Amino acid sequence: MAGSSDGNDEVQWCFSQVKGTIDDDIAEADIISTVEFNHSGELLATGDKGGRVVIFQQKPESKNLPQRRGEYNVYSTFQSHEPEFDYLKSLEIEEKINKIRWLPQKNAAHFLLSTNDKTIKLWKISERDKRPEGYNLKEEDGRYRNASSVTSLRVPVFKPMDLMVEASPRRVFANAHTYHINSISVNSDCETYLSADDLRVNLWHWEINDRSFNIVDIKPDNMEDLTEVITAAEFHPNQCNTFVYSSSKGTIRMCDMRTSALCDNHAKLFEEPEDPNNRSFFSEIISSISDVKFSHSGRYIMTRDYLSVKIWDLNMESRPVETYQVHDYFRSKLCSLYENDCIFDKFECCWNGNDSVVMTGSYNNFFRMFDRGYRQDVILEASRDNCKPRSVLKPRKVSSGGKRKKDEISVDSLDFNKKILHTAWHPLDNIIAVATTNNLYIFQDKVN
Amino acid sequence: MFPKGTKRKFSDSGEEAGSNGDQGQAASTSVAAPRTLTSSYSLQRQSLLDMSLIKLQLCHMLVEPNLCRSVLIANTVRQIQEEMTQDGTWQIMTQALAAAQCPSDRLVATEVLCRQTDPATAAQAGQSPKPFSVVGLEEGYHSEEVVMEGEVETEVTMSTLSPVSQQMPSASYLAGPFGMGPCWEEEDEDGDGEDEDDDEEDSEECVSEGEEGDRDHLRADSRTGEQVFGTFEIKHPVPPADPALEELFSDVDPSYYDLDTVLTGMQSSPKMGPYDLLESLSSHGPTTLSSSSTCRSDLNELDHIMEIIVGS
Numbered sequence: 214m215a216g217s218s219d220g221n222d223e224v225q226w227c228f229s230q231v232k233g234t235i236d237d238d239i240a241e242a243d244i245i246s247t248v249e250f251n252h253s254g255e256l257l258a259t260g261d262k263g264g265r266v267v268i269f270q271q272k273p274e275s276k277n278l279p280q281r282r283g284e285y286n287v288y289s290t291f292q293s294h295e296p297e298f299d300y301l302k303s304l305e306i307e308e309k310i311n312k313i314r315w316l317p318q319k320n321a322a323h324f325l326l327s328t329n330d331k332t333i334k335l336w337k338i339s340e341r342d343k344r345p346e347g348y349n350l351k352e353e354d355g356r357y358r359n360a361s362s363v364t365s366l367r368v369p370v371f372k373p374m375d376l377m378v379e380a381s382p383r384r385v386f387a388n389a390h391t392y393h394i395n396s397i398s399v400n401s402d403c404e405t406y407l408s409a410d411d412l413r414v415n416l417w418h419w420e421i422n423d424r425s426f427n428i429v430d431i432k433p434d435n436m437e438d439l440t441e442v443i444t445a446a447e448f449h450p451n452q453c454n455t456f457v458y459s460s461s462k463g464t465i466r467m468c469d470m471r472t473s474a475l476c477d478n479h480a481k482l483f484e485e486p487e488d489p490n491n492r493s494f495f496s497e498i499i500s501s502i503s504d505v506k507f508s509h510s511g512r513y514i515m516t517r518d519y520l521s522v523k524i525w526d527l528n529m530e531s532r533p534v535e536t537y538q539v540h541d542y543f544r545s546k547l548c549s550l551y552e553n554d555c556i557f558d559k560f561e562c563c564w565n566g567n568d569s570v571v572m573t574g575s576y577n578n579f580f581r582m583f584d585r586g587y588r589q590d591v592i593l594e595a596s597r598d599n600c601k602p603r604s605v606l607k608p609r610k611v612s613s614g615g616k617r618k619k620d621e622i623s624v625d626s627l628d629f630n631k632k633i634l635h636t637a638w639h640p641l642d643n644i645i646a647v648a649t650t651n652n653l654y655i656f657q658d659k660v661n
Numbered sequence: 662m663f664p665k666g667t668k669r670k671f672s673d674s675g676e677e678a679g680s681n682g683d684q685g686q687a688a689s690t691s692v693a694a695p696r697t698l699t700s701s702y703s704l705q706r707q708s709l710l711d712m713s714l715i716k717l718q719l720c721h722m723l724v725e726p727n728l729c730r731s732v733l734i735a736n737t738v739r740q741i742q743e744e745m746t747q748d749g750t751w752q753i754m755t756q757a758l759a760a761a762q763c764p765s766d767r768l769v770a771t772e773v774l775c776r777q778t779d780p781a782t783a784a785q786a787g788q789s790p791k792p793f794s795v796v797g798l799e800e801g802y803h804s805e806e807v808v809m810e811g812e813v814e815t816e817v818t819m820s821t822l823s824p825v826s827q828q829m830p831s832a833s834y835l836a837g838p839f840g841m842g843p844c845w846e847e848e849d850e851d852g853d854g855e856d857e858d859d860d861e862e863d864s865e866e867c868v869s870e871g872e873e874g875d876r877d878h879l880r881a882d883s884r885t886g887e888q889v890f891g892t893f894e895i896k897h898p899v900p901p902a903d904p905a906l907e908e909l910f911s912d913v914d915p916s917y918y919d920l921d922t923v924l925t926g927m928q929s930s931p932k933m934g935p936y937d938l939l940e941s942l943s944s945h946g947p948t949t950l951s952s953s954s955t956c957r958s959d960l961n962e963l964d965h966i967m968e969i970i971v972g973s
Binding site: 307309411412439442494495498501551552 | 709716727733736
């Protein structure tokens, strides 16, 4: 990580911005459901339960204050998905945005994929800062002139105008998923992407929206035999033939699309044998993987299950190379968490730009970072209490029982309603975006 | 931790949803011989089973139906069921409940839990019943009609299960209280919620939110007789849910606890939830056989009350 003035090279995180209302009364539609930086980090997209996408753009760094990174301001807001009703099944299809993925930028416009439970859409976000003026046959307001009143001709010219950011849907990829889509992933071949639901993974081509290839199908012939579902899927960042998908039983399967059209048979199976000492009725539930992410290098996979983050080396299937406990103090509370359904919460995780630090969220608006190199970890809190600009975040401590030291928070007073499920790390810089229920916090590391 | 071969222990010894009275015994999760069960452990296991069954039944009432969640809960139920079968507890419990004959038009769902895959092999010890299934969870979680061979009519199933023929009515009784309708769960949460953490309130809110939001869902379900989760087949026509029903149940609230005491034939702690009902039954184990006659008359009362509630 970038060093600071501290001798121990530890990064200090500072508050930068917070987006969203302060209201305690949270509107359902405002609940943030996904957060994603684009490939340059200039744009930060969020999706919410109301089907809207909000994109923030980083202001260029000020010349007066070098090294102080620009702020993120709203760049574009649009309604990506609307609620639908499936009349055949009498089911409402939620408009909640499950995932957003940016495409690598090829020209001035930006493209992103957004998906709800059933439909994936490709959006083009483009800027317009000029408009043509001086048409011969049209008035400025668009009305057509009477042709007979035109006495001279002129060439229309482009005049500058206020910047307008337009989002337009370019493709709609619909009706390919029977179950709820949980993941989308852009392929490095710049031609295809995958989408995964509970039982199937489909491969799409950008240009073709009326059909997709099914590449993984784990639906049993008899649904009575269903014991495992797909929870996440992702393409390898460099190898366009390789992707992984994770399951509710805590396994990760890596597939090679060159071997066969249908990748039901995995090339590699990553699974850690169960620890017999920790066995309980909840073992399977807490082993269910909620997120899987390749490292930027493509050498490692990170998985998030309920209590831990695991790093796997692609070359070793038998066990992870690193395991980090996110909130082990909940291990003795699994029954209560099962009862209030919190045990089914799906936390995401993310890598920093050089794969040296990983981050994930927890309850009570806490989030955790694990430095793989220095073997350090920290608990931080996203809260309106430390919202002074550039105030350094103080690490939090949780006491699991017995004597509670000063500054420690008792595990029993942690708020399960305040969960940080979605976090994102700038691909190049130490800037992180952390989503609480309806607020987006942006933190950056302290610069001198 | 524990020496090898020790029975799996419940990870949450301090906070049980079942509001067990004898938590003090939690410490005794034992280092004894592998097959010995402490009563605390079996109570905890029973309450977990009950909780899981309720969750499964109410899957369709979630604002966001979730196949992953349902599969995980079903797997948990399966695990418990397998362990209980290995311990022999399953047989004891179902036999005890079998003494109380229940009309088959109760919620018969969990008969699958008791159903053996093969009557011949079922005679062998330790053969686990056919696993709990998630049939009907496809297609957006509104099921097609479950057609598992030969078991739509539970009476037919019964006849094919010679060694375990008593299990059907017991299974239906097991799930009986759960068949009382969605509001029942709400009442239960109110009852249980007293001494529990804030967590309980959260789940209570979740349930009521889901209920209100999905009342139409439920109505559609009950009218067409679809099951959300294949095994939960409500044979007794559930009345269309409506706000009046909720009010009705809110009136029933205090008497619900009386119902409990009536059914169990004993005066127990005032705030009993569904877990208490079943755990008290299971904890009585073989001794319940002696009180079966009491149970039977109590169940006739249950029928009567159900008729009133259902308005038939």
